[in-house]
Amino acid sequence: MIFDYETLRIIWWAFLGVLIIGFAILGGYDLGVGVLLPFLGKNDEERRVIINSIGSTWEGNQVWFVMAGGALFAAWPTVYAVSFSSFYFALLLALFAMFLRPLGFDYRSKLAVPAWRENWDRALFVGAFVPALVLGIAFGNLLKGIPFHFEDNMRIVYFGSFMGLLNPFALLAGLISLSMFIMHGAVYLQIKTIGNINERAKKCVIIFTIATLVLFGLAGVWIITLDGYHISSEIFPNAASNPIAKFVKREPGLWLDNYGHLPGLWAVPASAFIGGGLTLLLSRFDKPGSAFIFSCITIASIILTAACSMFPFLIPSSISFNSSLTVWDSSSSIKTLNVMFWVTVIFLPLIMIYTSWVFRVFRGKVTVEHIRKNNHTLY
Amino acid sequence: MISDAVVELSRWQFAVTSLYHFLFVPLTIGLSVLLAIMESTYVLTGREIYKDMTLFWGKLFGINFALGVTTGLTMEFQFGMNWSYFSHYVGDVFGAPLAIEGLMAFFMESTFVGLFFFGWDKLTKGQHLTITWLVALGSNLSALWILVANGWMQNPVGAEFNYETMRMEVTSFAALIFNPAAQVKFVHTVAAGYTTASAFVLGISAYYMLKGRDAAFSQRSYTIAAGFGLASVLAVIVLGDESGYTDGEVQKAKLAAIEAEWHTEEAPAAFTVIGLPDQEAMKTHYAVKIPWVLGLIGTRSIDTPVIGLTEILANNRVHIHNGIKAYGLLQQLREGNREETVITEFESLKKDLGYGLLLKRYTENVVDATDEQIELAIKNSIPQVAPLFWTFRVMVVSGFIMLIVFVIAVVASSIRKSRNDWILKLSLYTMPLPWIACETGWFVAEFGRQPWSIAEVLPTFLSASSLSEWDIILSLSGYVFFYTIFLVIEMFLMLKYIKLGPSSLHRRRYHFEMDQRG
């Protein structure tokens, strides 16, 4: 073992972040495009343009989501168990919506019947809108803490309800994620399309970038008064993962504690605002490629802001504070973290290389002419 | 204590969603390889007809792949949603192969599948062919890692229980990956996938030939499918045999249940072809047996006995008593008692801890279990025999029928004279068989694992999440509802494209393309 347990745990906290942010950046624009589909595509051909702008790469992007789940299971199995069983209905909703996507993309244009295509367009919209919203709501609830505790054999018991998840703060978080994905999707469409769709996309970039920043700012102000969590007993970062062996206190404003200790962290939310502003400007001046880079930075910063606030908490428990799951007590064993580290270090760069190659192959605009020429082979 | 109803419903849900998922997976695994073969032939010979084949069968592949992905998402979610105790208890071991599946296989498969469909004009012949092979490799590697995970459920090697974290933790990744159960399952399952895809292409090509349509196209498809299919079905059967042998070594209760081997017979044991197994009476009525066959195939020797269920139950009695002791020691450890003697004794007994956990179904207080409860636990420590007995035989019979069909197909595709209609009809009508074999096979594998979710380590009923019955009724209904609609839509599209045949490519040289001009 080259790394000690503490380092591995921090590395895996970072890896999890990379995967979540990776999904938000890559899968996020797919979701955004899906939500914009019925509004930016006014007829069948325009909609096909929009669908095919992401058609060849969306499946690879979705794997980031699957991978985040898989990494959670492998490196933070207790977190996986608690979050997935507690968010049962929310996840079910998101899952059912996500069912519609592979089918929507592949089956939609296989029949030339208008009713068939219109219904699949609706399905694609739902398949993008619901997950975008639900993922944000889930994150918002993490910041609030969820009502679970452990029995003494470590059985997880959850006392919340689906409606409980729809509290105001979480709904705000849901709106933030929805809005930032739409912003991101609009910038992407600005890159990949021309003419009418391009114009409409540009307008959306403006609206949703502003919306995202406003909502994010609102959440930031709210957090000042929100109950935050803090480990009050001594932390043993190299000890075996035992979530019930610590003491946790909860007080308003504790989520800003880390920012207090490390003032440099304020750069993270700041870069969200700077990134958003630059996205707006660059999009307005028809430089969508660069705008895209900054919308990626905006999204990453928003997620990191929340993650840095919460560190080292992963899932706070709102009814049994001491049962909260943190980086120091809910990870896999050191052996597993170590092996998975090396596997990831080999494969993740490889994945990024071939993914960027695929994006390069598919570079260029998607136009109505292209759709007409390849009527039977494209989505 | 978790209610029986919740556990039952969770099990039903997992069974339904995984059997559904496996309707689409074998075709993905096998057809991706067949596509690679067809495209390789295209690149080797330069003849356009092989490109047409790749494109057409690729269209069908796409229709199927979409549902494979859809139903696969459910599986990823389900471990956490419905089996949270399982996820906590074995996640350290089980999560890793799943994550590696994502990193190694899913990314490759999903990223390149887009290029497969849409990259023809943007890549050279060689580049596109490589992409197709990588998609095939991705789907096969996906099977590898998920079966490493499932293999560990059947034979949990390379891991140990840690009382501080209350879970199983990895001691050897090598043991996990090279688990004989995993190896055998992997090759058997992918071979089944290859067979399924071959039967699919074979049957549909036969249909075209029966209709006298697109002769050149369908003959070539038939020939490729016949050759590849024969090799695959042989592999499936050989690996099936190997599975039985491995079970005899590491999952004796499963083998005994499949064969309704109630008592340890004198070696070499006889094989029960057919009969009515009776679990209460512990015997098989109207049994038709072939002497020696089970012993020879199952143990590959003439003097090693196949352990019978009665003997296994007797062994389990000992295990359960050890397990109760282990549980008691664990309780002490969790209460803070860290004396040397307690720790050493626990370590020596902990491999039977799972057996102690079996009692939790009947009482919270394992250490004070009554004799009645212990007897009940022993009785239910083996799976139900009758369902296993029958599904196993259905699977094997299907396999052998397919073997015969593929042999005939290969011979027929070599003799080119007039196409015999009966061979073509045979090829067409045996199309459902691989699906029957795959589903019954999975039933045998997973039902035979009961009452364990991790063999001898974690009982199934403990593994479920603490949800309410209505939670699961709702989710199960949702799955059934959506999956049924999707299946109907998928079959509708699939049949439509099958009927159209390669004319759907609009390459202007196939059956339904009546007039080019005018």
Add this chain to the structure above:
Amino acid sequence: MWYFAWILGVLLACSLGIINVLRLEAQEALEKENVAVDPLTQLLARESVLERLQEKVDNSKRNELPFSLLYLSLTDFKNKHHLAEYEMDTTLFKVVESLKLDIRTGLDIAARVGEDDFVLALPGISLDRAEIITERIKRNIYVNVTTPKKDPVEIAIGFVEYTDHTDVIAEEVDMGMGEVEALLSIAIGKCLESTLA
């Protein structure tokens, strides 16, 4: 060890699939060489065409699709213009070139069945479509092909649809003629009619 066996196994199985189909290709190529082909025009020769036509007729019956036959003749034209043999060869060659543009490769069958006579089999084409195609072929040949003496070429074509004449064909079959021959004789009759007209 089974992982290793899998890698070998897949390579073996794929090779088996590829070899099997390459063997088929070789077989077909061989068969093609044995098929009689007219040396001048590279169309099917009379000996091979009857069997192929019967296959197409059977397919049409099975799929309940129409099937048309065209009989094309330059005999009359040759006689009218007193063309020498080598001149005729060049003309025939050019006629066939024009013909190839109007047929669907792989689907339709074109054969040279006499010195100046051709047969075109068109699966899936009904009577009225056959008429349109006949006119088109005649027009294209008239416009595009000239004899060495610069005369435009007029070709006589008779067309017949299988389902349209099943009764006549049945009669001839009763008298001992094959289905295809019966169809051909009707087509030849129509062709002669058109020249006399």
